[in-house]
Structures are given as C-alpha cells and as structure tokens.
Amino acid sequence: MRELVTQVVAERVKEYFADSPVGASPRPVIRPPAEPGALAELEHRSTQSLEAGYREFLLLTDGLEGFPLLLLGCRDWQPGGMGEAAEEFRRTVLDSEPEDVGVPPGTLLFPVAVNGDRSQGIFLIDTAGPAEERFWWTGEGDSFFFAGFADVLGFLTDAGSCNPKQSLSS
Known part of the structure; x- marks a missing residue:
C-alpha cells in the first residue's frame, strides 16, 4: 500500500x-495517519466492514487532498467536512437507478472519494451477492468496479494498469 x-x-x-x-x-497533500479509534467510528458510520486495503491506506494517510477526487479519510466526516458533499453525491447516485450497472437495490454504498463539484465519486460497496468487487467509481458517465482499494489507487496512477469491470452483472 505504501508503494x-x-x-x-x-x-x-x-x-x-x-x-x-x-x-x-x-497542491497535493498527504495527511497524518488515522487513529484506530477514528477507524472504528468510520466503520460504524459506513455500516459495513472496511476493506483491508482502504483500512491500510487510512492507517498510512487519513485521506489525500489535491487530486481530481478527494480520497476521504476519517477527518472528512467531521461537521463541515467533505463527507457532507460525498453524502450528497451518494443520494444523487441512489436516485439515478444504479441497478442499470448491476448494483442491486438496497446495496450499502459508502463514499470514499468525491470530486469538488459532486459529479464523480468512489464508493465502498457491500454486496450481499457473490460479487467480489468492493469499490465502485461512478459519475460523469463512468462506471468502474474494483475488487480492492489497491486496484483503485493503481487506476488513479495509470488507467491502463487494470481493466475494471463496468458493471457488476458482467
């Protein structure tokens, strides 16, 4: 994860x-690591277990700033933080029928990234079915599913580094 x-x-x-x-x-900003207690609070807020790579990322840096998408950390969920913008984007996505890309109704979606104008974001997903994917990048006509947070980071660095699924049902 550090690499x-x-x-x-x-x-x-x-x-x-x-x-x-x-x-x-x-300006790109690396934040100090999240505290273990803050991780427990974030996991409780998300109502699902944090994927191992995302947890490791937060223990390394509690989010990253200065990127097209703000990679959210525990501190972003404090009042007035970008978690509020991410939550607004989540509501928009839920209203846009995510079933069209195979996200089953009632799937838990927890924002882990959002852009400034709330038109693109990445969600930790908890599917009750057999899907192995835990992250969904969506917005502005894009839909990419990733098995782990390391795949998301790899895609951010080099979009050709992996071939993410564009639908959970494919």
Whole structure:
C-alpha cells in the first residue's frame, strides 16, 4: 500500500509542477495517519466492514487532498467536512437507478472519494451477492468496479494498469 500511495502522490506532484503557471491546480497533500479509534467510528458510520486495503491506506494517510477526487479519510466526516458533499453525491447516485450497472437495490454504498463539484465519486460497496468487487467509481458517465482499494489507487496512477469491470452483472 505504501508503494501505491507513493506512486499516486509522485504522479500528482509531477502534474502539479507541470502546470503553467506552477501551482494553478490544488497542491497535493498527504495527511497524518488515522487513529484506530477514528477507524472504528468510520466503520460504524459506513455500516459495513472496511476493506483491508482502504483500512491500510487510512492507517498510512487519513485521506489525500489535491487530486481530481478527494480520497476521504476519517477527518472528512467531521461537521463541515467533505463527507457532507460525498453524502450528497451518494443520494444523487441512489436516485439515478444504479441497478442499470448491476448494483442491486438496497446495496450499502459508502463514499470514499468525491470530486469538488459532486459529479464523480468512489464508493465502498457491500454486496450481499457473490460479487467480489468492493469499490465502485461512478459519475460523469463512468462506471468502474474494483475488487480492492489497491486496484483503485493503481487506476488513479495509470488507467491502463487494470481493466475494471463496468458493471457488476458482467
């Protein structure tokens, strides 16, 4: 996980310094690790177990800032945090019939990333069925399913690094 986070941050830092003018985009920020008690609270809030890779990520850095998608950490769920924007996006997604991409009705969706205009996000999903995928990246016409958070980070670094499913039913 440490190597994946390093790759994601290194790629984002390169993009940041390649901007003209330098600093035109948000500055990448690595946060201090989440406390174990905060992880327990987050797991309770999500009403599902945290996927092992996401848990490991949060113990390394409690979210990442300065990316097209804010990778949410425990601190983002405090009042006034980006968790509120992520929750708003979740409601929008639930209203848009996620069954069209194979997400069964009643599936638990917990936001782990959201962009600033609430048009794209990544959810931890808890499917009651046989699906192995635990993460769903959706918005702006995209729908990608990933087995683990490491796959999500790999995709952020290099979209060609994996071939995510575009539907749970495929």
